[in-house]
Amino acid sequence: MKRLDIIRRAGRNLKQAKVRTLLTALAISVGAFTLTLSLAIGAGTREYFAKFLETNVNPQSLFVVADKKLVGFEGGNTGPKEYDPGAANISGSSYKTLGQSDLDKIAANKNISSVQPNYNLEATYFTYQGNSKKFTGQVGMYDKTIRGEAAAGNLPKLGTMIGADDIVVPESYLKALGIKNAKDAIGKTITVHVVQQAQTKTTEELQALYAQGGLDALTAATQGKSQDVSFKISAVAAKPATALSDNVQLNISDTRAQELADFTTQGTSQHKRYIAAIAMVKDGVKPETVKAELEKTGLTVKTARDLQGILFTVVNVVQGIVAGFGILALLASIFGIINTQYISVLERTGQIGLMKALGMSNRAIGRLFRYEAAWIGFLGAILGALGGIGLGTLLNPWISRKMSLGAGSHLLIFQPLPICLLILALVLVAIVAGWFPSRKAARLDPIEALRTE
């Protein structure tokens, strides 16, 4: 019997048991639906991250840290560590930091054009000209390696630092500061209040201070100094369409950032120590080559491409979890197919007997039942994939809005090829599931089967 004739007959047999076929297919469609979405999430987020990095990160930049825990997935909090006065503590985890010698070491590399440490800035509060309230918020150094977009004012071109006394305010700050129009903010003043940590003094030192300047000197020394630094708003940064998250901070120049960091950490173990640094590789030199050279000196270096790899690892994990649920649903549906097809074989013993009497080979009979299973799998896969695509397409604008992905970016991207391969895979899974019942059908004794009616 020709394959095409068997496939047609298999399809017709299923049509005669529409409800049963549909229910069995629906079980598969749940798995297909979930797997389709997992493919779409993977494709969407990967594309999103790739686009994000491409538009935001200078490919020649290197991210340098002393502690590889900061960039890996080894996790920071692995138990108590021996105290290291130079180490930074973040959420109970201790991290090795970069010192000036490390920065010099990086700068000494002939392929490096510049090194910029990430200053550890902690502002107690800041004020906005004409507003009596004090605000708390993140203050950070303007990142010249990331291309920004100005909602108002002007941002320097990529690779250039803002003016020493300039400050760039994120758009999302405007509302809280009471600024209605971004243009109004340009030229206004923001004053950042920083406090130097109180310094620990020995009893002898305190006594000496008291003896010299009395109670005032003593209070001044133990309370910690504070400083107000004023900046002029040069630009309001718009949120790029492809931003990973709202990177909301007040951006100040490198010179001021260094001054503030030095001031606030004065006298502490963190003085002139940095969690990370950004090094720029000279144009025409592969960042990977420089990375290898720097890593020989014991530093941990990530290129822009590595960063993409890290992000993709996260994507893979998320995608894997979603796919896991899909596979579980699929496993359950396999038993559905087996069950349905077994019942079908039992119901149709007479038919099987007749077909055998008419000379249909056992192989062809087995094939008939496997193709029926394949049709069920195909139907379920199509239903699930279409359901996934339909729901995803409907929800995409909403998700983009909720996650502030920006216009034109979608979390779910449905690519035809992987979905076609998924459908094919599900058909194969269905055929495998149909193998057990089909074997039973193929082995039926025709004489016994013909006696049943």
Place this chain on the structure above:
Amino acid sequence: MIELKEVTKTYGKGDNTFTALDNINLTIPDAAVVAVVGKSGSGKSTLMHIMSGLDRPSEGSVTVNGRNLHDLKKKELDQFRAREISFIFQSFFVQGGDSCYDNVSLPLEIAGVPRSKRQQRVEKALESVELTDKTRQKAKNLSGGQKQRLAIARAIAGQPRILFADEPTGNLDSATGAVVEELLFDYARANKATLVVVTHDQDLAAKCDIQIHVKDGRITEVKQ
């Protein structure tokens, strides 16, 4: 020609052995219309199964159209059944959900007849059993007599040289039964095909050229 030599068929082992056929010697010439007559449990159905290659004898040899069925491989036996013989059963075994057309087309598909040739043969077979007007109808909507006519159309569509009919009128009233009998005899005579009717109906048997009486697995009488 169907030739059985010392055919014995037993089921079970040891003390539970049941002899369905006991040393059968039989020759059915080409184009003969034969009735195998016997009561229920006499072994007449087993005899039909063995003659058609559905079952293998425990001992002895079966030669059909010059070929010893024992020598054929499973695949060759399937092909032999698909091309040279066909069946009609008491309970029709038509596929209710399929259209009449698809029912008749089944043996042609099994025999590997190309699609282009199938249509003509199916239509011709349906015409000869006067079911042309039911071609696209589902078989389950037919009456009992129509179903058996459909089964005959299915059996003759492939132009078999031997036709086995197992109690073909057993489930039918005498009027519709007579129509079915007529169709079978007409086919056999028009195509010079061998027709083997297994029945306990003496009237039907009397209309055949040869009557083979079977009792307890043995042939008791052969009337020409």
